[in-house]
Amino acid sequence: MTDDISLGPVIAIVGPSGVGKDSLMEALVAAEPRLSLLKRVITRAPEAGGEDYTPVTEAEFAQREAAGEFALHWSAHGLLYGVPAAAVVAQRAAGRGVLVNFSRAMLVDAQDVFGNFVILNVTASPEVLAARLAGRGRESTEEQAKRLAQASKPLPEGLHHVHQIDNSGELSAAVQAALAVIYPDQPERA
């Protein structure tokens, strides 16, 4: 898409199911007006809840893909996910950093596409993940087990700007750690 670092960064939030990616993104946007959150297009039922997404059928997803609407798209958990290019362009052009919940498998492609690209790899112990997924309650027990089996998937090779963010403890601690990475020149926040 562009290598122009005068545009706001695209900030990939990655990590296993239940680690707190969506919670962290929402808290970051609430804490920092220079950040915005990318709303993904997903073939997930509209009533599933959780993150704010654009629900579509598989046919509509295919139409949007064919029309070139997505900067990137992938398949995971039996669903299709798309990152709408126009929304990313608009948010970056306004100078904002754009938070996107990405698949770890897409990071090398995303790094090529977006140029100014930072990865926050969010971590927590397997016990914490299992408890949080159960607490979220969006997926069946069987689906939770499938997601937990994917939890330790490593990041691909060849990524330039990867930062680990521990979300084992309070969410506010992870927010502060993430802000320190995204805006390293800012004094520590209260």
Ligand SMILES: Nc1ncnc2c1ncn2[C@@H]1O[C@H](COP(=O)(O)OP(=O)(O)O)[C@@H](O)[C@H]1O
């Ligand atoms: N630091 C935290 N402490 C306690 N609960 C958390 C924390 N971060 C996230 N959660 C909870 O864990 C569950 C999974 O979080 P979510 O943001 O949906 O994870 P992900 O998007 O990575 O799958 C949610 O119920 C959320 O409220």
Ligand SMILES: O=P(O)(O)OC[C@H]1O[C@H](OP(=O)(O)OP(=O)(O)O)[C@H](O)[C@@H]1O
């Ligand atoms: O390749 P992976 O890194 O394992 O990621 C696979 C998918 O899991 C996450 O989706 P989603 O946010 O729908 O699920 P989650 O909340 O359970 O993580 C992530 O955004 C990817 O779409």
